[in-house]
Amino acid sequence: MNQEEPNTNTGTGEETKSEETKTEAPAPEPIKLSDKPSDFRFHAAYLTYSDAWDKASSPDVKLKLNEILDTLSTEKIDYETFYREISQYRVQSGSEHFGGGRAFIETQRKRDWRKREEKEGRNKRHGR
Numbered sequence: 001m002n003q004e005e006p007n008t009n010t011g012t013g014e015e016t017k018s019e020e021t022k023t024e025a026p027a028p029e030p031i032k033l034s035d036k037p038s039d040f041r042f043h044a045a046y047l048t049y050s051d052a053w054d055k056a057s058s059p060d061v062k063l064k065l066n067e068i069l070d071t072l073s074t075e076k077i078d079y080e081t082f083y084r085e086i087s088q089y090r091v092q093s094g095s096e097h098f099g100g101g102r103a104f105i106e107t108q109r110k111r112d113w114r115k116r117e118e119k120e121g122r123n124k125r126h127g128r
Contacts, residue, residue, distance in 0.1 A: 049065060
């Protein structure tokens, strides 16, 4: 038979305090700034921020991204500093950036290609 342990709570309220601290703070919201499409540099920075925001999973990272964009919008930092600070939060796949998606093409002379094809044809014909 299972015996339950008696409740040893003295009623001091310690249990309710620990439950209150366990509740999480609301998730941070993205900064609601006008995108300023007429200002190309800010528009590009905002798109970078938006991509990083969408891919971020931690609320702390999202708060930091908000701070970085806010300091850029108030012109406390320049664009170079903005990109330097936001770069650690950006997720980049190597194939999309810096031309990494192109296939490597190995070249050879036509004469070498013909010799190789003839040799492969002979081997295939004679079952080698």
